[in-house]
Amino acid sequence: MDWGSQKNILVFVEQKDGKxxxxxxxxxxxxxxxxxxxxGKVLALLVGKDNTEAEKDTAAFGADQILSVQGDAFGEGCADAFLCALEQMTEKYHPGVILAxxxxxxxxxxxxxxxxxQLGSIQDAVALRMEDNTPVWTVSAYGGTIREDVVPDTVPFAATVRSGAFRKAKAGGAAASVVQETVSVPQDALHTKVLESVKEIAEAVNLEDAKVIVSGGRGMGSKENFALVQQLADVLxxxxxxxxxxxxxxxxxxxHQIGQSGKSVAPALYIACGISGAIQHVSGVVNSGYIVAINSDEDxxxxxxxxxxxxxDVMQVLPLMIDAIKKRKAG
Known part of the structure; x- marks a missing residue:
């Protein structure tokens, strides 16, 4: 692929509650x-009412520079205003790729x-490899039943990546510099207005950012038995x-679903309880830091x-684990 003069990579880093x-x-x-x-350089784009905390939280995760666009026009859910920011930063910095x-x-x-x-678009990428300076993206298709490789033939293009498919860079490197950018939002560009935000139940289950996940599968046997998965998660x-x-x-x-038709996760610790290991589930957890599996079938x-x-037997192992962890925490 010929990157020409469009070598920079622009990453829109979405925020929630200022983080x-x-x-x-x-x-x-x-x-x-x-x-x-x-x-080129990695440019992280932050857009929000106040990016003060987000700038600090983003600085050490692999960006060379942070482009900070902030103001009252950029409240959560204001997609039209966010699009103005993304378009204007794309026009100013001429990135070869726009990621989110x-x-x-x-x-x-x-x-x-x-x-x-009129850019190329790649959605829900789960992997990336480079072949002869050309990116090869792996994406899910047909509801996650298959995966295929997609190769863009020119720059610029945009791509979205699935949560948990890539690990965050280890914090502690050189902090990215911050550039305050000003974006104009014409009134005629605003087609919708956010009147009220309602928190969904899905927002209370934050699998993507969890450091510890305890998962249960068919091997738990019943809803009553599945309660042990919750108990172990609680003590951890x-x-x-x-x-x-x-x-x-x-x-x-x-x-709570994890896998090809659910969420991809990358916790520090993943405990699989009564899970056989079908590829549809495993594909969503392979980036976990440490995996513990409990199953009665040794194969x-x-x-x-x-x-x-x-x-x-998971029904015998889990109570022992829960009791041992409680004792260790108490002692």
Whole structure:
């Protein structure tokens, strides 16, 4: 691929309550891979009413520079104003690639940007590799039942990346410099107005940013047994995840689903309870830092990706784990 003069990578880092969302920071990781090939810089774009905290939280995760656009026009949910910021920063910095997390807001912004600028678009990427200076993106298709490679043939293009597909860079590197940018938002560009924001139940289940996730699968046997997954998550200060069969059985709500048709996660610790290890689920957890699997079948596929495997009845193992952790915390 000929990058020409469009070598920089622009990353829209979405915010929630003044904090960068985890998936936005994760997007800086593939951006760094692209910049190493193109020879350009990674530019993180923050847009909000007040970016003070977000600038600090973003500075050490792989960006070379932070472009900060802030003001009363950029309240959460104001997609039209956000699009003005994204378009104007694209016109000013001429990036070769515009990246964002695969969230509802970022999908809308990148799709509208591509329509206005006639750019190529890649949605819901789960992996990236470089071949002869050309990015090859892996995306899900047909509801997550298959994955295919997509290769852009020219720059610029835009792409969204799935939460959990890439690990955030380790904090502690050189902090990115901050450039305060001014963006004009014409009144005729505002087609919608946010009157009220209502917190959904899905927002209370933050699988993407969880450091500890305890997940249950079909092997838990029943809704009553599944309660042990919640108990273990509680004592570890973690979040509950689940496989599709557990959700379809009605043991827990769909917002907890992990896998190709759910969420991809990358916690520091992932505990799989009664999960066989089907590829549809495993694809959503392979970036976890440390995986513990509990299954009575010693040939279960989940053990292929586990750092520690426990062969045994999950209904006997979990109470012992919960009791041991409680004692350790008390002592």
């Amino acid at each position: 960068p969302v985890g998936a936005g920071l994760e997007s800086l990781t593939p951006a760094r891979t692209l910049a190493e090939t193109s020879g 997390a695969n969230t509802p807001l970022s999908r809308e912004l990148t799709a509208r940007l591509c329509a206005h600028k 200060g973690g979040v509950v995840g689940a496989t599709r069969p557990a959700i379809e059985s009605g043991w827990i709500s769909r917002v 279960a596929s989940i053990f292929d990706i586990a750092d520690v495997g426990i062969v045994g």
